[in-house]
Amino acid sequence: MDAAxxxxxxxxxxxxxxxxxxxxxxxxxxxxxxxxxxxAQQAQALALERLGFELPADWLASAWVQGVDMxxxxxxxxxxxxxxxxxxxxxxxxxxxxxxxxxxVHWHALGFHTIDISPCAxxxxxxxxxxxxxxxxxxxxxxxxYAGALFDVEHDVADWTQRELERxxxxxxxxxxxxxxxxxxxxxxxxxxxxxxxxxxxxxxxAAVAAAIERLHALQVAVDNTYGHGAAPQVLLxxxxxxxxxxxxxxxxASGQLRAERYLDSAALYRATLGLSADAAQQxxxxxxxxxxxxxxGAALYHLPHGLLGLAQAWLVGNFxxxxxxxxxxxxxxxxxxxxxxxxCAGEAVPSLQLRNQFYFAHLDTVEEGAADLDxxxxxxxGLNVQRxxxxxxxxxxxxxxxxxxxxxxxxxxxLRVAQAARERFAHLAERGLLHCRVxxxxxxxxxxxxxxxxxxxxxxxx
Amino acid sequence: MDAAxxxxxxxxxxxxxxxxxxxxxxxxxxxxxxxxxxxAQQAQALALERLGFELPADWLASAWVQGVDMxxxxxxxxxxxxxxxxxxxxxxxxxxxxxxxxxxVHWHALGFHTIDISPCAxxxxxxxxxxxxxxxxxxxxxxxxYAGALFDVEHDVADWTQRELERxxxxxxxxxxxxxxxxxxxxxxxxxxxxxxxxxxxxxxxAAVAAAIERLHALQVAVDNTYGHGAAPQVLLxxxxxxxxxxxxxxxxASGQLRAERYLDSAALYRATLGLSADAAQQxxxxxxxxxxxxxxGAALYHLPHGLLGLAQAWLVGNFxxxxxxxxxxxxxxxxxxxxxxxxCAGEAVPSLQLRNQFYFAHLDTVEEGAADLDxxxxxxxGLNVQRxxxxxxxxxxxxxxxxxxxxxxxxxxxLRVAQAARERFAHLAERGLLHCRVxxxxxxxxxxxxxxxxxxxxxxxx
Numbered sequence: 001m002d003a004a005x006x007x008x009x010x011x012x013x014x015x016x017x018x019x020x021x022x023x024x025x026x027x028x029x030x031x032x033x034x035x036x037x038x039x040a041q042q043a044q045a046l047a048l049e050r051l052g053f054e055l056p057a058d059w060l061a062s063a064w065v066q067g068v069d070m071x072x073x074x075x076x077x078x079x080x081x082x083x084x085x086x087x088x089x090x091x092x093x094x095x096x097x098x099x100x101x102x103x104x105v106h107w108h109a110l111g112f113h114t115i116d117i118s119p120c121a122x123x124x125x126x127x128x129x130x131x132x133x134x135x136x137x138x139x140x141x142x143x144x145x146y147a148g149a150l151f152d153v154e155h156d157v158a159d160w161t162q163r164e165l166e167r168x169x170x171x172x173x174x175x176x177x178x179x180x181x182x183x184x185x186x187x188x189x190x191x192x193x194x195x196x197x198x199x200x201x202x203x204x205x206x207a208a209v210a211a212a213i214e215r216l217h218a219l220q221v222a223v224d225n226t227y228g229h230g231a232a233p234q235v236l237l238x239x240x241x242x243x244x245x246x247x248x249x250x251x252x253x254a255s256g257q258l259r260a261e262r263y264l265d266s267a268a269l270y271r272a273t274l275g276l277s278a279d280a281a282q283q284x285x286x287x288x289x290x291x292x293x294x295x296x297x298g299a300a301l302y303h304l305p306h307g308l309l310g311l312a313q314a315w316l317v318g319n320f321x322x323x324x325x326x327x328x329x330x331x332x333x334x335x336x337x338x339x340x341x342x343x344x345c346a347g348e349a350v351p352s353l354q355l356r357n358q359f360y361f362a363h364l365d366t367v368e369e370g371a372a373d374l375d376x377x378x379x380x381x382x383g384l385n386v387q388r389x390x391x392x393x394x395x396x397x398x399x400x401x402x403x404x405x406x407x408x409x410x411x412x413x414x415x416l417r418v419a420q421a422a423r424e425r426f427a428h429l430a431e432r433g434l435l436h437c438r439v440x441x442x443x444x445x446x447x448x449x450x451x452x453x454x455x456x457x458x459x460x461x462x463x
Numbered sequence: 464m465d466a467a468x469x470x471x472x473x474x475x476x477x478x479x480x481x482x483x484x485x486x487x488x489x490x491x492x493x494x495x496x497x498x499x500x501x502x503a504q505q506a507q508a509l510a511l512e513r514l515g516f517e518l519p520a521d522w523l524a525s526a527w528v529q530g531v532d533m534x535x536x537x538x539x540x541x542x543x544x545x546x547x548x549x550x551x552x553x554x555x556x557x558x559x560x561x562x563x564x565x566x567x568v569h570w571h572a573l574g575f576h577t578i579d580i581s582p583c584a585x586x587x588x589x590x591x592x593x594x595x596x597x598x599x600x601x602x603x604x605x606x607x608x609y610a611g612a613l614f615d616v617e618h619d620v621a622d623w624t625q626r627e628l629e630r631x632x633x634x635x636x637x638x639x640x641x642x643x644x645x646x647x648x649x650x651x652x653x654x655x656x657x658x659x660x661x662x663x664x665x666x667x668x669x670a671a672v673a674a675a676i677e678r679l680h681a682l683q684v685a686v687d688n689t690y691g692h693g694a695a696p697q698v699l700l701x702x703x704x705x706x707x708x709x710x711x712x713x714x715x716x717a718s719g720q721l722r723a724e725r726y727l728d729s730a731a732l733y734r735a736t737l738g739l740s741a742d743a744a745q746q747x748x749x750x751x752x753x754x755x756x757x758x759x760x761g762a763a764l765y766h767l768p769h770g771l772l773g774l775a776q777a778w779l780v781g782n783f784x785x786x787x788x789x790x791x792x793x794x795x796x797x798x799x800x801x802x803x804x805x806x807x808c809a810g811e812a813v814p815s816l817q818l819r820n821q822f823y824f825a826h827l828d829t830v831e832e833g834a835a836d837l838d839x840x841x842x843x844x845x846g847l848n849v850q851r852x853x854x855x856x857x858x859x860x861x862x863x864x865x866x867x868x869x870x871x872x873x874x875x876x877x878x879l880r881v882a883q884a885a886r887e888r889f890a891h892l893a894e895r896g897l898l899h900c901r902v903x904x905x906x907x908x909x910x911x912x913x914x915x916x917x918x919x920x921x922x923x924x925x926x
Binding site: 157158214225403 | 617680684685866868880
């Protein structure tokens with residue numbers, strides 16, 4: 001157990017959660033004060049102190065007439081908090097980033113130049129990298145979430161193609177001996193398998209696993225058939241128990257086949273090594289890995305500490321610390337095992353925000369293609385927010401490349417288009433002021449900041 | 464002038480036009496007969512004889528009650544005619560394909576492995592390859608049309624990346640000395656420049672040219688900045704006078720810059736060489752090409768018959784035959800200089816249909832992204848069809864690769880999604896039975912057939 005790392009992560013969790021919790025807390029206080037004569041001054045002082053930013057002065061000034069439009073104010077504060085959290089990410093993450101089990105340098109030692117992870121869009125997987133897998137963010141570790149982990153094979157072939165070309169042209173250091181790894185991450189709930197599993201698969205775990213395996217193999221066949229046998233990326237299937245962040249790792253067997261029933265189970269290995277000395281635990285884990293490799297018929301293929309088995313080892317060791325973390329800070333099982341996201345993000349991921357249930361993320365270019373993913377998100381927020389009169393806050397985010405002329409303009413146009421399409425799809429919410437949508441872009445290579453690409457909401461307090 | 468080729472093309476034009484004209488002709492006769500007692504038999508016999516396929520028997524059988532739903536019947540016949548024309552393309556094109564000025568083998572001699580052409584979506588450019596440019600279709604000659612020729616830079620970078628990887632992995636024969644060529648094709652009307660130019664640019668020719676140049680340069684910068692200086696594809700700008708199919712060819716100057724005002728004008732060169740002997744005409748053309756290369760400051764860069772100047776030469780020579788063709792068969796100027804398309808095609812091009820004003824083509828993955836292109840198409844058909852009670856026939860077409868598992872299923876799903884989105888966008892037409900939409904897919908590598916991917920319209924005659 002990495003106690004120092006767990007302390008850093010705990011501090012990060014509390015900081016980020018606290019920032020968002022403060023919004024609700026401040027607004028509840030404002031609600032109580034909104035008809036006082038010096039409301040505007042009190043509100044502004046409170047916001048500055050607790051939230052770190054000012055509220056729209058005209059909304060406050062006219063509150064005495066019809067009160068504050070809490071739904072609009074909530075959305076305004078939430079987006080400001082998102083932007084502030086992205087701005088602060090460097091400081092917020094400074095403690096845990098360098099302590100992660102898996103750093104950029106380890107990937108090359110394991111044999112991979114690109115790690116393309118498609119988890120389910122479910123907000124409970126948003127802490128996947130730093131918490132569940134103890135993996136530091138890196139430019140070549142991509143997270144593209146889809147409902148049910150059902151990633152787009154054609155898009156992935158295009159992504160692989162881009163990296164393969166960079167590899168062949170020498171743009172990737174040491175690329176001649178490195179592979180591309182595609183990971184799909186399904187999830188399940190050990191305590192409420194029928195209710196709190198993957199919504200996209202009707203909480204039917206076997207269906208979620210089978211579908212993910214099918215996509216991973218389809219991607220391999222697609223690349224092999226297009227660029228010649230042996231070109232295909234390596235694949236790995238990951239399962240996450242969203243109750244306690246335990247993982248299952250499925251590696252391909254000697255014939256290259258992933259199997260639903262053959263996996264390494266971090267919870268079982270954690271229990272088996274509990275109380276052992278560090279050395280003994282390490283030996284037990286290595287033995288389990290070797291047994292697994294033999295079971296797969298690929299003992300000769302898998303050599304610790306390299307390749308897929310080495311990665312499994314690193315992720316298991318990292319995950320043991322996360323099981324400790326959940327034990328210590330969440331009583332071994334999260335209090336809220338279901339959804340509890342603060343907002344929906346559509347488009348491309350905001351890599352600076354990485355925390356369980358922070359947001360529901362749908363990777364998409366258009367609402368037309370991503371409708372199923374967004375609908376799941378809207379259904380979740382129907383229960384979380386809309387029922388009690390709070391809006392669904394939708395952040396539309398795309399990245400652009402400063403190297404490509406017009407890229408920023410097109411990212412902005414894409415964002416505005418997606419926002420408009422979302423407003424049309426969720427017109428029943430938008431018309432009642434229950435959908436608040438903002439569009440942001442960020443530079444892909446250097447960008448640690450959200451740049452707002454639309455005008456802020458024109459809603460006036462009281463309306 | 465290639466008289467034999469022109470005869471072949473004329474026969475092709477008359478065959479294809481005749482097949483579509485027969486639909487209207489047959490339906491007018493049916494209209495006249497629909498209340499006769501043996502209508503069903505008469506109609507079926509006429510359809511089989513003139514159209515080559517049967518009509519839905521139940522529509523005919525119930526015609527005596529409320530008459531035939533001519534709008535639905537028209538759409539039905541049109542889609543059947545499209546499918547038949549794709550089926551017959553091999554035979555229809557057998558005469559002209561091997562006689563084209565530019566064949567597959569010439570491209571390698573010119574120095575190109577891939578020719579990626581983005582014309583405007585305008586139906587008047589649908590005969591671009593065989594008629595205007597006398598260029599044989601080939602697997603590596605791509606046509607992706609966008610309203611205003613405003614192609615998608617990011618998609619094009621992905622397309623270039625795919626081919627570049629194939630080139631580097633040796634999948635392209637002779638690829639080590641061949642280039643990728645991107646062509647944008649704008650259009651104008653010499654006789655009615657303000658009315659019959661490019662609708663996407665408000666018939667403002669200068670704007671159309673400037674926008675196309677900007678995109679071509681953006682693509683080059685994008686690739687250079689991503690994969691290193693010198694990686695960028697070659698570019699060429701083409702202008703088409705839709706009145707008479709004359710072309711303008713803009714080559715980059717010595718600094719790589721395309722210039723709006725510097726082009727080779729096929730109409731002027733045609734007039735200048737008219738009446739000369741073949742040898743003298745050839746010499747005059749070569750001299751003009753050399754003058755142009757000098758003007759661009761790149762005389763040293765351009766060597767006939769290779770590269771961009773060699774391509775310009777081949778296209779000009781081919782185009783002279785097309786100017787003859789329009790002179791001989793259309794009095795030097797098309798009778799209908801505006802729109803006269805038979806249907807709209809959305810998605811990916813049907814390469815088997817290549818005739819001026821055969822269809823309006825919008826290259827898209829989603830209606831959300833392609834809305835502007837589709838709206839232009841719908842506006843055109845408002846005037847062509849809807850005003851007189853005929854529907855807008857919309858063919859949604861995507862290709863799939865048999866090499867990629869699930870690719871066909873996903874192409875079908877994409878088609879059905881786009882069709883549904885189109886029905887929603889044009890609900891005002893769909894509700895009045897004035898939008899008829901069918902979804903088809905075809906295999907990318909072998910596919911010379913449309914496979915219908917949806918159920919045919921359930922409309923019953925008389926409703």
